[in-house]
Structures are given as structure tokens and as C-alpha cells.
Amino acid sequence: MMVGYGVGWPFWEVGLMWVGMIAFWGLLIWAVYALITGATRRRGPEAPGEEHRGDDARRILDQRLARGEIDTDDYRRLRDALADPSRQSHSGAGNRP
Secondary structure, eight states: OOTTTTOSOOHHHHHHHHHHHHHHHHHHHHHHHHHHHHHHOOOOSSSTTHHHHHHHHHHHHHHHHHHTSSOHHHHHHHHHHHHOGGGOOOTTGGGOO
């Protein structure tokens, strides 16, 4: 009679068990982190991207004037176009027959 034959676990089963436990705990920790950061994330007061886009355009326009890329007449015209979106025309829309 062979004593100890078939008793114990092969090394690959032990290794697989360790990999499974590390993956389980890693996913659990990641899920808790994702829930906490998602629940505490601050939302902006404006609609997604609408007012923020206008602020960026105005800031870029101010920078272009400060660098001297545009003159004051162009600055005023573009600033008024940003303030009144109904006056804006799409690029090249006025050139179509």
C-alpha cells in the first residue's frame, strides 16, 4: 500500500488558487474605489460642454489679441459673434452658390 499517494495538491492548483484570490481581491478593491470616486465626483453647474466651450473660446480670443495675432476690429467682431451664436456662420457656408 502506498502511503501519501494522491494526498496533497499539485503545485499548479495552488498557484491557480493564489492567482484567483489576487484577482478577486483586486476586483473588489477596484469596485469599491470606483463607487466611492463616482459618488463623490463634483458635477459642473452648466450643461455638459456648452458654457465651458464659450469660456474657452473667449480665453483663446483674448490670448490672440494679447499676442498681436488679430487687431481690435477683428477682436470685437469675433467677440460679438461668440456672444450671439445666431450670427455665427459655418466655415465656408457663405461661399456656396
